[in-house]
Amino acid sequence: MTARTNRLGGSALTVLTWIVALLFVFPVIWMVVTSFKHEVDAATDPPTFAFTPTLEQFTAILDRGFLPYLANSAFVTVLSTLLVLLLGVPAAYALSLAPVKQTSNALGFFLSTKMLPIVAAIIPLYVISQNLGMLDNVWALIVLYAGMNLPLAVWMMRSFFLEVPTEMIEAARVDGAKLPTVLYRVILPVVAPGIAATALICVIFSWTEFFYAVNLTAAQAGTVPVFLVGFITSEGLFWAQLSAAALLASLPVMIVGWIAQNHLVRGLSMGAVK
């Protein structure tokens, strides 16, 4: 009796889950479908489902100079993430496994940097970039993205470092390991999933960042999100081309996310599951 009720409830839940999932994934599917349409098919109201697929939007995008933007995005994302890990891993270690009196203040400071809305800082940032001659320069974005992601990354990685059993570190010390050996041969392999998860989040945030990019870059250092806005013009929207561009823009993150998803799940649940 209860087993049957449970099974019924289970099926209902499955159906509901599918509906919710489809609801969420529909816009993405629609974007993919639209990207293969001709601009006429994309603009019909009501929308058409029957159309001759074409790759012309993709070639059009490449013709409009998509690749330099893609390269900028990749360069900025990879380097800013590396910079975050380079600075963040030692910081997270220090703030978790080698705490001092001011540790909680330092953590508070890191968090406080996220409290100011970006828009409140954009004018000083613009002026500083201008004075340094760094406007429309990828390096300015790299520094800013690293700064933007660092507090979050430190907090996230700190929670992973806190999971490392103290006794294991002590065992390594008794076994004869010095600090660098303890860090690289014992601690890092254990927190690797956490670091991978952190890196993925930094990659996503850098890749999709729009506000800094649109204000501080132009033709030289523009990133993919800036390229996308180019399709929203006063002459109207180019739905099919915009969809194709959006698809190309999201593909790298989707691929990276898909590759890293096992790590990510393990990383994000590291604290919860023992």
Next chain:
Amino acid sequence: MAQVAYAGASRVYPGTNSVRAVDGLDLCVGDGEFLVLVGPSGSGKSTALRMAAGLEDVDEGSISIGDRDVTHLPPKDRDIAMVFQSYALYPHMSVRENMAFSLKLRGMPKSEIGSKVEEAASLLDLTQYLDRKPKALSGGQRQRVAMGRAIVREPSVFLMDEPLSNLDAKLRVETRANIAALQRRLATTTIYVTHDQVEAMTMGDRVAVLRDGVLQQCASPRELYDTPRNVFVAGFIGSPAMNLLTLPVDGGAVKLGELEVRLPVPAGSGEVTIGVRPESLSLVGVGEDGFDLQVELVEELGADAYVHGTLAGHDDKLVVRADGRTPPRLGEAVRVALRDTGEVHVFDPESGLRIDED
């Protein structure tokens, strides 16, 4: 091989009211000896062990291993190996790599590492698990890997911090015997921390009892049991605990209910604390020499039964060992006799120290 000597060693945790976790510890562990540090939680036994390992600072006094003063040396320079309560295995390394780690760090040639690891593995019955990761092992196997990691190093001292407390009861008894046998075979000086007094009594050549960071007594298990130096040791060693009663002295004797107990030592006047182990008391027939006990609880352990009760006319609680086959019933009043007045321990109620004939 080496002896370990604590000389007035203290660990003081700083703070507004600083805590002396280990207070002026003077203790010498002989070469090849198995010394057990025992005490209730918070007694400083683990801290004392970690001071020898170099994982805890020595704030006063010194510690030497062999003839070297190691007080301020880092753990890696002390020639010690440690087994942790949680085993602290490296989860990303196989059993083989776990055991080889310390040897690799020392730069030992690969072939030699291989043979040493194989040797330790066969000693501990781990050969078939060498390529597994710790998470694919049972608790007992993990414990053995932790032991293996310690013995491959052939250190001059083993330090073990409650290594059996995560095992189930049956495995604990088995492993207890194995560790003791292994230690005898390797003849490596060992300091072993436990809160389990059965482990302490069965494994140690000598047992050191700690309380609030202060060493209470260090002696062979038999001596600790027969002549505890103070009330704390008397109450801590032995299960169930020794009965301790503070009673007025009248003419060299105290009264346990109706029973007059002549003290085996001169005790002056005033009060004394007497200690009687449950097995020094026995149930006797009505009318025989003894005192009455109101039974409140009977613990049947098979061979024996422990009878908990209140001394008639007093608030004092007593435990008596009785035959397991004929235990009294709850609420019953039973007659209890003392086997031999020589088995009564006498302590000063003020200082808690043992009063001996002198």
